Amino acid sequence: MSRERARRRAEREAEQARQAALRAERRARSARRRERLDRLTAPVAAVLPRRGVRIAGQRGILARRRRAQNGVVAVLFLIVQVIAWLLVSSWAARFGVLVLSLLLVPVLVTVAFDRRS
Missing domain, CATH: 1.20.5 (Single alpha-helices involved in coiled-coils or other helix-helix interfaces)
Structure with missing residues (x-):
C-alpha cells in the first residue's frame, strides 16, 4: 500500500x-x-x-449640445457634397464646391451657433 x-x-x-x-x-x-x-x-x-x-471625454449638457451641433454640421456638409457630386459633372466645379464648403463651414458655424452675441 x-x-x-x-x-x-x-x-x-x-x-x-x-x-x-x-x-x-x-x-x-x-x-x-x-x-x-x-x-x-x-x-x-x-x-x-x-x-x-x-x-475622458467631456460630459454634461454643453458637451452633448456641442456634439449634436457638430453632427448636424457634418451631415449638412456631406449632403452639400453629395448634391454637388450628383448635379455637377465638372470635376473643377466639384472641387470648387468642396473648397468653398470648407471655407464657409467655420463662418456658418460661428454665425449659427455663437452664443457670445
Missing part, C-alpha cells in the same frame, strides 16, 4: 514539475515577446499616452 502511494505521489510530483516547467517556458516566451515589442514601440511610446490610460 505505501509503495503504491509513493508511486502515485512521485507521478503527481513529476506532473506538477512538468506543468511548472511549461508555465515557466510560457512566461519566458511572453517576456521575450514583450521585450521585443517594447523595443519596437519605445520611440512611439514617448509620444503617445500609456496603454490603459483613458482620456
Whole structure:
C-alpha cells in the first residue's frame, strides 16, 4: 500500500514539475515577446499616452449640445457634397464646391451657433 502511494505521489510530483516547467517556458516566451515589442514601440511610446490610460471625454449638457451641433454640421456638409457630386459633372466645379464648403463651414458655424452675441 505505501509503495503504491509513493508511486502515485512521485507521478503527481513529476506532473506538477512538468506543468511548472511549461508555465515557466510560457512566461519566458511572453517576456521575450514583450521585450521585443517594447523595443519596437519605445520611440512611439514617448509620444503617445500609456496603454490603459483613458482620456475622458467631456460630459454634461454643453458637451452633448456641442456634439449634436457638430453632427448636424457634418451631415449638412456631406449632403452639400453629395448634391454637388450628383448635379455637377465638372470635376473643377466639384472641387470648387468642396473648397468653398470648407471655407464657409467655420463662418456658418460661428454665425449659427455663437452664443457670445
